[in-house]
Amino acid sequence: MTPSPVAIAAYRRKYERELFERVIPFWLQYSLDRERGGYFNCLDRDGSLYDTTKHVWLQGRQAWLFAKLYRTVESKPEWLAAARLGVDFLQHFAIRPDRRAYFSLTEDGKPIQLQRKIFSECFYTMALAEFSRASDRPDLLAAARDELATLWDWAYDWSYVGRPVLAGQHPAQSLAVPMILLNLIEEIAPDDASEYAVEVEDCIRRILLHVNSDEQLVYETVAPDGSQIASPQGRLLNPGHAIEAGWFLQHWAQRLQREDLSADAIAIVRWSFARGWDDEYGGIFYFLDAEGYSPTPLEWSMKLWWVQCEALYAHLLNFSLTGDRDDWDAFERVDAYCFEHFSDPKFGEWFGYCDRQGNVTHRFKGGPYKGCFHVPRALLLCWRLLQALETPNTQSVA
Amino acid sequence: MTPSPVAIAAYRRKYERELFERVIPFWLQYSLDRERGGYFNCLDRDGSLYDTTKHVWLQGRQAWLFAKLYRTVESKPEWLAAARLGVDFLQHFAIRPDRRAYFSLTEDGKPIQLQRKIFSECFYTMALAEFSRASDRPDLLAAARDELATLWDWAYDWSYVGRPVLAGQHPAQSLAVPMILLNLIEEIAPDDASEYAVEVEDCIRRILLHVNSDEQLVYETVAPDGSQIASPQGRLLNPGHAIEAGWFLQHWAQRLQREDLSADAIAIVRWSFARGWDDEYGGIFYFLDAEGYSPTPLEWSMKLWWVQCEALYAHLLNFSLTGDRDDWDAFERVDAYCFEHFSDPKFGEWFGYCDRQGNVTHRFKGGPYKGCFHVPRALLLCWRLLQALETPNTQSVA
Numbered sequence: 001m002t003p004s005p006v007a008i009a010a011y012r013r014k015y016e017r018e019l020f021e022r023v024i025p026f027w028l029q030y031s032l033d034r035e036r037g038g039y040f041n042c043l044d045r046d047g048s049l050y051d052t053t054k055h056v057w058l059q060g061r062q063a064w065l066f067a068k069l070y071r072t073v074e075s076k077p078e079w080l081a082a083a084r085l086g087v088d089f090l091q092h093f094a095i096r097p098d099r100r101a102y103f104s105l106t107e108d109g110k111p112i113q114l115q116r117k118i119f120s121e122c123f124y125t126m127a128l129a130e131f132s133r134a135s136d137r138p139d140l141l142a143a144a145r146d147e148l149a150t151l152w153d154w155a156y157d158w159s160y161v162g163r164p165v166l167a168g169q170h171p172a173q174s175l176a177v178p179m180i181l182l183n184l185i186e187e188i189a190p191d192d193a194s195e196y197a198v199e200v201e202d203c204i205r206r207i208l209l210h211v212n213s214d215e216q217l218v219y220e221t222v223a224p225d226g227s228q229i230a231s232p233q234g235r236l237l238n239p240g241h242a243i244e245a246g247w248f249l250q251h252w253a254q255r256l257q258r259e260d261l262s263a264d265a266i267a268i269v270r271w272s273f274a275r276g277w278d279d280e281y282g283g284i285f286y287f288l289d290a291e292g293y294s295p296t297p298l299e300w301s302m303k304l305w306w307v308q309c310e311a312l313y314a315h316l317l318n319f320s321l322t323g324d325r326d327d328w329d330a331f332e333r334v335d336a337y338c339f340e341h342f343s344d345p346k347f348g349e350w351f352g353y354c355d356r357q358g359n360v361t362h363r364f365k366g367g368p369y370k371g372c373f374h375v376p377r378a379l380l381l382c383w384r385l386l387q388a389l390e391t392p393n394t395q396s397v398a
Numbered sequence: 399m400t401p402s403p404v405a406i407a408a409y410r411r412k413y414e415r416e417l418f419e420r421v422i423p424f425w426l427q428y429s430l431d432r433e434r435g436g437y438f439n440c441l442d443r444d445g446s447l448y449d450t451t452k453h454v455w456l457q458g459r460q461a462w463l464f465a466k467l468y469r470t471v472e473s474k475p476e477w478l479a480a481a482r483l484g485v486d487f488l489q490h491f492a493i494r495p496d497r498r499a500y501f502s503l504t505e506d507g508k509p510i511q512l513q514r515k516i517f518s519e520c521f522y523t524m525a526l527a528e529f530s531r532a533s534d535r536p537d538l539l540a541a542a543r544d545e546l547a548t549l550w551d552w553a554y555d556w557s558y559v560g561r562p563v564l565a566g567q568h569p570a571q572s573l574a575v576p577m578i579l580l581n582l583i584e585e586i587a588p589d590d591a592s593e594y595a596v597e598v599e600d601c602i603r604r605i606l607l608h609v610n611s612d613e614q615l616v617y618e619t620v621a622p623d624g625s626q627i628a629s630p631q632g633r634l635l636n637p638g639h640a641i642e643a644g645w646f647l648q649h650w651a652q653r654l655q656r657e658d659l660s661a662d663a664i665a666i667v668r669w670s671f672a673r674g675w676d677d678e679y680g681g682i683f684y685f686l687d688a689e690g691y692s693p694t695p696l697e698w699s700m701k702l703w704w705v706q707c708e709a710l711y712a713h714l715l716n717f718s719l720t721g722d723r724d725d726w727d728a729f730e731r732v733d734a735y736c737f738e739h740f741s742d743p744k745f746g747e748w749f750g751y752c753d754r755q756g757n758v759t760h761r762f763k764g765g766p767y768k769g770c771f772h773v774p775r776a777l778l779l780c781w782r783l784l785q786a787l788e789t790p791n792t793q794s795v796a
Binding site for chain 2: 042044050051052053102104105106109110111112113114164166167168169231232293294295296298299300301302353355356357361362363364367368
């Protein structure tokens with residue numbers, strides 16, 4: 001039995017309230033540094049500041065989120081101003097002449113850490129792209145496109161960002177790279193991506209290298225030809241990442257009107273959920289080992305907010321395309337877990353980290369890797385999709 | 399009431415059996431790579447291999463352990479051969495002409511990873527020093543001394559090992575550095591350290607910078623002048639590290655016959671245990687925040703084997719010096735936790751990781767950071783000390 005229109009409407013209202021009354025207000029109230037620019041990231045349960053460090057991933061993501069709200073929900077000046085606060089800070093302090101972006105900055109913008117990775121640069125670019133449209137600043141879109149071109153050169157050879165190349169390293173590709181690049185192209189070219197046709201196909205091809213249909217598994221790290229690497233790194237499953245990659249792919253499958261890719265994307269989400277869900281305590285694991293060994297990361301069995309956030313939207317998107325009750329049930333299962341464990345009834349926003357049993361382990365709402373991004377993005381995407389499901393004659397939002 | 403001689407003898411026998419019948423045999427049986435040299439580190443619960451990567455910290459530490467057993471317990475040829483396997487492998491493959499040592503190698507010695515830290519070099523040096531005595535190879539002691547001289551130059555300026563120096567970084571000193579250097583000098587110069595008198599005093603001075611007697615806290619990271627850094631990094635407590643530093647200091651207090659330092663060392667262990675012990679579930683936490691915020695590392699509330707191992711010996715050492723029942727009780731409390739949660743009755747060796755509640759989270763016995771070191775070192779040190787406590791007219795082993 002498919003969900004009734006009444007049930008869908010109830011979820012739509014729930015997500016609307018959570019997003020606009022309990023999540024966005026938290027960040028607007030506590031994170032904006034109107035004095036020095038940018039956002040405070042490290043916010044305790046009640047929004048109070050426990051560290052003034054500004055993390056560049058989170059600066060970029062929050063600027064993107066507020067620009068997206070302004071452009072696609074309502075032209076509220078305070079949302080545009082919030083986005084501008086981040087973009088200006090990033091442009092002043094995060095990006096360097098060589099196009100590298102720092103990982104973290106002091107509250108007044110002095111660099112603390114530079115990672116030998118490309119993700120700070122990706123989220124910087126994502127912010128520029130969305131803000132360029134929200135603020136009608138084509139120069140920022142041009143800057144985003146230039147940065148993407150550089151990232152494209154660096155993406156599969158991190159010696160460009162300072163990683164030593166050593167003789168014993170197994171050639172490897174991380175799922176994170178093609179999926180974030182594919183998402184970046186979606187953000188840079190939301191309407192006409194014909195100019196990026198080659199890059200889009202390359203990202204899709206590379207993502208699919210991680211998918212083993214026979215085993216119904218998505219490997220986080222594979223050899224460049226897609227073969228498996230015989231090591232804990234090669235056996236590592238990151239179901240949250242795989243699920244996120246699934247809905248990134250689905251958006252392109254819809255844009256390119258490619259049914260085979262759509263079927264792949266649906267399967268990636270379903271397989272990763274089936275494998276990643278903890279039947280004993282609920283929630284999706286952070287990491288697993290494909291052959292059942294203990295994953296070496298200490299936090300493998302924890303339940304992280306972003307993993308569950310990505311699953312919310314991915315299952316709902318599957319349901320919107322398949323009408324399959326199993327996809328709806330999966331959405332409801334993750335929804336129940338999130339609102340029981342992560343949503344904070346007292347101060348708004350969500351907790352980020354639970355142990356395997358579902359106890360909150362970290363009371364803060366913002367930390368070095370948790371900002372204003374996965375929770376509001378998932379709520380926004382689900383809210384939009386629930387709206388479309390309420391009035392089924394509208395276009396898909398994907 | 400102090401423990402009876404019968405109780406002490408029972409513990410002595412327990413530690414003797416655990417070390418020689420259940421821990422050392424595990425590593426001798428499963429870890430030696432007689433074909434290519436060095437040790438396999440990544441051993442599953444039953445000793446089977448789940449990854450062939452050889453981790454240099456653990457190569458150095460295991461070589462040190464077997465050389466120590468050979469030299470101080472019994473001249474068993476198999477122990478010397480086991481130590482040689484590691485030292486030869488390290489000398490062939492881990493150390494570079496510029497005195498840097500890799501962090502990890504393939505099974506046949508090709509480099510995989512080079513950290514921008516100095517700890518691989520420290521454990522390499524530790525292995526050379528002990529093996530030089532076990533094998534009567536003064537050239538290796540000379541090499542260890544040369545490496546230590548280089549490490550001394552690098553220790554407080556990691557730009558020498560590739561860390562970028564950035565304008566927003568707060569000048570900071572990690573407790574790990576002076577404590578490992580002090581331990582290295584103990585290993586390099588166990589009898590006459592007069593040549594290292596300046597370095598020993600410098601290490602002691604720097605370690606004590608981390609101790610705040612008013613608060614009865616040991617900070618993991620402080621400014622170079624010992625002042626507190628106002629950030630999560632500056633508030634971080636690592637009680638296992640502090641406890642280990644406590645017994646390192648106590649060994650020097652005994653050597654230098656310095657009562658004030660001995661009192662400091664006793665207090666460091668007691669304070670860190672009082673603060674670090676989890677009254678709800680038992681075991682010592684991995685990390686805490688001095689002001690009660692949630693520590694940002696995801697694994698902060700886990701119970702790690704090495705933390706408890708260091709506490710076993712530190713409390714027993716305190717008791718041997720103070721005769722105080724509280725120190726003995728602390729030893730017994732940690733002993734009960736270890737043998738209930740970590741010691742594996744089926745296959746020998748100890749598990750490494752429990753969640754806060756005390757459930758084993760990782761079934762392996764050896765991993766990227768867990769090798770043949772903390773468990774046998776703690777058992778060996780406790781066994782020796784329990785022997786001395788059984789026959790109180792002998793010299794202290796400290």
